[in-house]
Amino acid sequence: MTKEGLLVVISAPSGTGKGTLLRLLEESSQRVRLSVSATTRRPRGNEVDGKSYFFKTVEEFKEMVSGDKLIEWVKYCDNYYGTPREHVENLIKEGYHVVLEVEVEGAMNIRKKYPRSVLIFVLPPSFNELEKRIRSRGTEGDDAIRKRLETAKREIDYISRYDYVIINHDVDKAVGDINCVLKAEGLKYSRNKDILTGIGGSF
Amino acid sequence: MTKEGLLVVISAPSGTGKGTLLRLLEESSQRVRLSVSATTRRPRGNEVDGKSYFFKTVEEFKEMVSGDKLIEWVKYCDNYYGTPREHVENLIKEGYHVVLEVEVEGAMNIRKKYPRSVLIFVLPPSFNELEKRIRSRGTEGDDAIRKRLETAKREIDYISRYDYVIINHDVDKAVGDINCVLKAEGLKYSRNKDILTGIGGSF
Numbered sequence: 001m002t003k004e005g006l007l008v009v010i011s012a013p014s015g016t017g018k019g020t021l022l023r024l025l026e027e028s029s030q031r032v033r034l035s036v037s038a039t040t041r042r043p044r045g046n047e048v049d050g051k052s053y054f055f056k057t058v059e060e061f062k063e064m065v066s067g068d069k070l071i072e073w074v075k076y077c078d079n080y081y082g083t084p085r086e087h088v089e090n091l092i093k094e095g096y097h098v099v100l101e102v103e104v105e106g107a108m109n110i111r112k113k114y115p116r117s118v119l120i121f122v123l124p125p126s127f128n129e130l131e132k133r134i135r136s137r138g139t140e141g142d143d144a145i146r147k148r149l150e151t152a153k154r155e156i157d158y159i160s161r162y163d164y165v166i167i168n169h170d171v172d173k174a175v176g177d178i179n180c181v182l183k184a185e186g187l188k189y190s191r192n193k194d195i196l197t198g199i200g201g202s203f
Numbered sequence: 204m205t206k207e208g209l210l211v212v213i214s215a216p217s218g219t220g221k222g223t224l225l226r227l228l229e230e231s232s233q234r235v236r237l238s239v240s241a242t243t244r245r246p247r248g249n250e251v252d253g254k255s256y257f258f259k260t261v262e263e264f265k266e267m268v269s270g271d272k273l274i275e276w277v278k279y280c281d282n283y284y285g286t287p288r289e290h291v292e293n294l295i296k297e298g299y300h301v302v303l304e305v306e307v308e309g310a311m312n313i314r315k316k317y318p319r320s321v322l323i324f325v326l327p328p329s330f331n332e333l334e335k336r337i338r339s340r341g342t343e344g345d346d347a348i349r350k351r352l353e354t355a356k357r358e359i360d361y362i363s364r365y366d367y368v369i370i371n372h373d374v375d376k377a378v379g380d381i382n383c384v385l386k387a388e389g390l391k392y393s394r395n396k397d398i399l400t401g402i403g404g405s406f
Binding site: 121123124125126127128156159160162163164165166167177180181183184185187188189192193195196198199200201 | 324327328330359362363365366367368369370380383384386387388390391392395398399401
């Protein structure tokens with residue numbers, strides 16, 4: 001594996017089944033790696049440092065932010081979460097397609113810093129289905145549900161800023177679609193400007 | 204099949220094995236159709252009108268040219284060859300990906316008229332191999348061989364104007380690559396601006 005991999009950003013509103021999709025995507029191809037986030041949240045159950053997350057103290061995390069060691073970061077429910085730059089860039093240099101699952105603002109920031117990144121938006125089979133899934137989740141109050149629906153709606157407003165849109169009707173088909181997108185992106189001339197050298201330069 | 208198909212332009216220098224590639228590509232997918240050219244050349248052997256070519260008299264062909272009924276046309280060895288617009292546009296409306304095999308100038312003209320067309324350049328595994336294949340072809344004289352090599356070289360100079368580049372190492376892999384490109388193109392947001400309507404409009 002010599003050729004540089006792709007930086008792949010996947011956004012999917014809550015209720016699209018992105019957890020399963022991302023797991024199957026990683027399992028489907030030896031070239032795909034999900035990026036591991038840094039977080040200040042405490043490890044839960046059998047979470048492994050460096051695999052589930054890179055677990056950091058708040059001080060360590062803040063140092064990463066000030067040292068520009070994160071591609072993007074957010075604070076969510078009193079904990080910090082971020083994407084470690086070196087981890088991602090090293091995997092890409094080794095030839096892996098690194099998948100970042102981030103919300104829409106994060107995706108826009110990544111596109112600015114990495115114009116060659118590939119942005120994929122995953123949609124649920126229908127809005128009715130999305131609403132049903134969000135409403136049926138656990139024992140959340142009406143307020144929490146309304147907030148989730150509003151967030152999903154706001155996120156979908158960003159769809160036109162993405163390169164590809166995939167509807168998650170069937171998770172295996174969606175994984176196949178994403179793998180095709182990655183292969184096709186790798187075949188773009190703009191990513192293969194040295195291709196003639198590779199086949200012997202010229203006559 | 205309701206969704207509009209793609210206009211796909213494939214260019215490949217002489218000696219890349221494009222004949223086999225295109226035949227296998229058409230066989231590989233029910234959605235792919237090779238466009239049928241109009242020609243003033245006489246039918247040979249078991250060629251069928253409307254399948255191998257649309258056979259035309261010179262007068263009929265010139266009328267097609269003056270009536271803007273051809274997407275592109277060339278004169279080659281005293282015969283005219285062209286791509287009938289209506290034939291191609293109807294297949295695309297029916298949802299087929301229509302593949303046009305044209306040389307580089309033709310490809311550039313098609314891109315101008317159809318900015319949403321997908322341009323794919325197919326390369327041989329190596330320049331040495333290409334030269335060997337051209338040299339080993341039949342009993343052509345040195346001049347004819349030199350001319351073919353020069354043409355191939357001139358065509359390859361256009362490679363940066365194409366969207367995708369595919370090396371024909373293995374014809375089945377190359378067909379798979381092209382099918383992936385077509386699927387990925389069909390997943391672009393720019394080709395699916397009405398996608399939200401399709402899944403129920405909004406909340």
